[in-house]
Every structure is written in C-alpha cells, then in structure tokens.
Amino acid sequence: MLKAKITLKDIARELEVSISTVSKALKNSEEISRDTKEKVQAFARLYNYKPNNIAISLKNKRTKNIGVVIPDIVHHFFTTVIRGIEKYANARGYNVIVCLSEESFDKEVINMEMLANGSIDGFIMSLSSETQQKGDYNHLKEVTEQGIPVVLFDRITNEIECDKVVIDDELGAYMATKKLIEQGRKKIALITTDDYLSVSKARTVGYKKALTEMGIGVDESKILKLPTMEMDEAGIKSFLETQKLDAVLCVNEIFAVYSMRLAQKSGLRIPEDISFIGFTDGVLSKYANPSLTVVAQHGEKMGEMSAQMLIDKVESEEDEETYQTKILEPTLVIRDSIVH
Amino acid sequence: MLKAKITLKDIARELEVSISTVSKALKNSEEISRDTKEKVQAFARLYNYKPNNIAISLKNKRTKNIGVVIPDIVHHFFTTVIRGIEKYANARGYNVIVCLSEESFDKEVINMEMLANGSIDGFIMSLSSETQQKGDYNHLKEVTEQGIPVVLFDRITNEIECDKVVIDDELGAYMATKKLIEQGRKKIALITTDDYLSVSKARTVGYKKALTEMGIGVDESKILKLPTMEMDEAGIKSFLETQKLDAVLCVNEIFAVYSMRLAQKSGLRIPEDISFIGFTDGVLSKYANPSLTVVAQHGEKMGEMSAQMLIDKVESEEDEETYQTKILEPTLVIRDSIVH
C-alpha cells in the first residue's frame, strides 16, 4: 500500500549501474548509450520516478519558490494580486508561499526571516501599515543585502532600493475628483484613513490637486479621516449630514458602500443628490446598490508584473544593480453611483 | 555590500574547528566545552548565522511547508479558509504554499505533482468543480499512497480516505429554509448551481427536507439551477417574477445579492414582500442593501481545523490509518434581508 517514492539510488541498485549513469540517462545525456537510456527511462516511468525538489534546490541553490508577504488576504485587492502572482509564477514553474503580516511589523519581520533562509528565491511584498508608520525597513535592507531580490507593490517605500510596482494613486484620485467636478459637483468630500499609509497619502494629494486645479479649493473640513477599519456609523453619518455634500470620494470600497447606505438612510438619492466614487474594483462595488463607480487598481495585472519582475531578476545571471518602478495607470469604472 | 549568508563550514574554517563541533556548539550540546560553545555562538551571532532551511529539510525529510490547493482565491470563503490555515500553520512554524486549480482538473493534478515531490509535508485542499464532475481522484490516491497526509475541506469526496473538514451544508440550508417557513413564507425558491458540486447538492437536500418536514412540499419549478457564475439577468428576473415568490434561498452570496437587486428593480420590497438568505458570510452580505441574512460557513475556523489535523498527522510518528471527518455547524447570521 504505502509505496515510498523511489530515488536515483534505488534505480541504480536495481539496474546495477551507477547513480551518475541513471541521472544522466534520465536527462537524455549523449554520454549514455541508447540501450541504457531506454532501460533506465522505462524503469523510471514504471516506478513513477520524480526527482526530489529539495535535493535539487540544495544543489543549485534555487528553490523555485517565491515568498509573498502581504498585510491581509481578506481584501479583494490583495486577493487579486495574489492570483496574478500565482498565475504568472506557476506558468514559469514557481510556487508561491503566502505569509500574512496582518498589518503587524513584528509578524512581517518574522515571516521574512523564516523565508529568507533558503526557502525562497525572492520576495514580493506590500508593507504592513505598522511598518509604514514606524518607517523601519531594516528587515528589507538585510534581505536585499543578502542578494535576495525583492519586489515591492502598492504599499512601498523609497527607502529601499528594489523593483517596485504601484498604481498611480494620485492620478486615480485626481481622475475621480475631476470627473465629479465635471459633472457639476462642488462640495466633494474625501473619506480616507490616517495618512501613514502611502496610498492614502497619494490619493489625498490627487484629490486636492483636482480641486485646486479646477478652481474649487480645498476645504479641510470636508476630509474625514477614519483611524481604523471599524465603521463609525454615527461619525460618518453626522459628517455626511453636516457637510451638505454632493459627492464623496472614498479611499476604498468598504468606506464607499457603507457611506452610501448611510446617505440613503438619510433620505439622499444616489446619484441624483449625491455621487460616490471608491477605490478597488471588487465584488462589493459590482454588486452594491447602486453599483459603485470605482478607481480600478488592476490588482491581478499588478501581481503579474511583480512576479515577472521578480522572476526575471532571479533568473538573470548578472546581478545588475538597476531597479525600476512600474507605474500602472488606474482606470475609472463607471457605474450607477454617479450620473452617466 | 553583498554579504552572502554564512554557513557552518565558514564558521568552522574561521574558528579552526570542525563542522560538527560548530553544529553541536550551536545546539548547546553537552559534548562541547563551555569555551568553544561561547566562541562559536558569539561568532555566529556576530555574522548572523541562520541554518539553511533546505539543507535541514533534506536531512530530516520535513519541509515545514504545507500545500494548499483550492479552486479560486477570489472568493471570500476560500480567502478566510486560507487565513485560518496560515495563522494556525504559522504559529506552529509552518509555511503555506498556495496553488490555484481555477476549477480545472488538469491544473489541480499538475499543482499536486509539483508539490508532491518533496516540497511539502502535506496537503490541504478543496476539490475543483471539474474534478468533482469527472469523479477522477487518482491524483489524490497517488499522493495518499505515498504516505503524504491530506486534509480535504468543503468540497470533498468520500472516494478518498483521509481527514476531512466540512460544514453541515444540509443543516445550513435546512435551518435557513425552516427559518423562512417559521416566518410565514410559503413560496420559497432555491437558486443554486448545477448539482455536481458536493456542497450544492447537500444544500438542495436540506432545503427540500425542511419544506417536506414542515408540510409545504417541494416544487421543482421553484428551483433555479445556474450553470455558471455569469449572472443571467433576464433568466433570474423572469424566474423571480413568474414564480410569485415570498422568499429565496441562494447557495452563495453573489446569487443572493444579485437577485435582491433584480427583485428590488421589479418593485419588490425586501424583506416585506420577499425575503432572501444566502450562504457565505462575506463582505458582500455585510454591506449589501439591505444587508443579507446568511448561513455562515466559518471559513477561518475551518482552515484552522484543517491545518491542525494536517500538522498533527504530519508530526505524529505512528502512521495510524485512522481518519476523521469534522463537521462544523453552520450559523445563521440574521440581517435585514429577512424580517426580524
């Protein structure tokens, strides 16, 4: 019943040849005679021989694994990124090890240390919020100094020299805000998180830029910063009511969908009285009522590109010290939460 | 700049002792003198020595990796399961390699083969729909015959002997249907997928059982089977309208939220005119309008339990041929899509 996997040594013993002969025969080496090759290959096929990955990894110091460290997996955006990474990596024969930092600096560090000792050929990661708050990137420094390639996506830092993939968050917010203004909206709010997240910061800049450029001006009291992801019903509701808004830009889809519901409860019609635009083109936006216009971040594309950059670097012999930052353009996905 | 990681051999050479002495010294072996141990440990700390995982894996034939093969990752349920697995596994020092079958039999097979050659200590998986349709489980058989532990969750088969974790889907559907009936609903529809998915089948059974038990009887024309996940707007709408329903049970939250919207468009009020209950307690249910009552599947718990069962088996010396199936009880999460 329990048939353990067979090794080169086993084949060699059975066929009374040396291990090296078996190894070469299986690789169809010219060195080995037709006869022997056929014999070995037939035997290997019969007993379903498959080389041991670990042994190969040890030998050529390549694991064909890539480590992905992200803050959370129960977020549509990250999920799509993983899918993009997995698809691309798999196509090139790589496996994906997923580690969750859960927005914790310590877990991020521990995860990286666990993987950095030979388990993976490179990292793809998005920084935890705590890491971005602390501004401590020594764990990344150590890894890159060891010569392990790293690709940072979305939540990045420019304190580390490595390949990066981001979407132009500023542009996304700018596009969204401009769209609202062009539709005649003037009292446009922004609901965001605290500034420590690089993406939130960039989106705030884009929002302000559009307002300024279009001659409306920034009203700081129209910017609501939510410290956590816990929805503060009373706070948001009073914000929506006291500000007399006609449009709201939210930095994610949860904020947007939740705010929409509160607005509806207050008797506002969407989009007639008030428009909403969010970030992240997830299931929530698609199936919300009304469906939510969003700035799409193209997570899957992002994952794919990250994986490509990483694997290219891993497989390139020369260790060029040249890094690039790919900036993806966001797209506005128009749905029923704005007039159109 | 580029400081490659240091090995036992390096330490041995620098300190002019043997590799074995270094190895033992680092493990605080009694065999080694105080002096030597201190010297070695200090040196190792200074140069940040970390043992190479691959070498260790090769030696003790344990990778401390577990392979997770699931149909899709962009589904809230699977995402939460992964999180549960990752959290538990990480706490016990294991890493998680995620592979997506994308509902394809071939990909499932390929993924398992990739991992089964030493990369992982065991599998946690949920079958692809194609696999369940074909009923071909040879890839699972091969793996278990090799002595690699497998834990199946959610989409399982009883053709394979291994540990399993499921929620009682039949009970979940039964509970939901009964709840609707108790609230006076009589024309209760079921929107489901084709029967090949083990979960859909079980849910249909529970739905029918409740109807029968409560003396309402099953009306097959009130069961809508959607062949794909592509939403068929016209089909669903006409189904809702022609059947004169007062309640709908859906096998997932997308079906439910989508149907709710169509019902609303038809002028129906939820839950006054028609109630909805779905499966999967995801973001969609929570933020839908009205929020959706669902049968919660406790994905994270499921992942956690799967990981526990797997790791326990992996680490147990004796290969007991005894397998268990854990059945989790679903919970009804009451929200605004039904009266309450």
Added chain:
DNA sequence: TATTAACACGAAACCGTTTTCGTTTGATAT
C-alpha cells in the same frame, strides 16, 4: 601492430546540515 580517439560508464565532490561513531587527551583508579 602500435597509437589514438570515441564511447560508455563510474567515482567522487558538492550543496549545508545532522548525527553516529570513533579518537585523542588528561585525569583517576588500581
């Protein structure tokens, strides 16, 4: 017939650890 080259294969090193089993040294007991 002697030399050489091609052919087919094996021995052994290596990847980085762990671990078993010596071996050396000095001290103690006889």
Added chain:
DNA sequence: ATATCAAACGAAAACGGTTTCGTGTTAATA
C-alpha cells in the same frame, strides 16, 4: 606503571540529486 574513563572534539556517512573528471573498452587510424 597500567588500565579505565570521561571530556572534547573530529571524521564520515547520510539526505538526493548534479556534474566534473577520470578510466576501461573498443574501434579506427597510422
């Protein structure tokens, strides 16, 4: 002085491959 023993360490095998560098045999060439 010799046998005994413990302490402290090293050599080597093992995990499962890959790969370099022989080496013996045969066939072709001078």
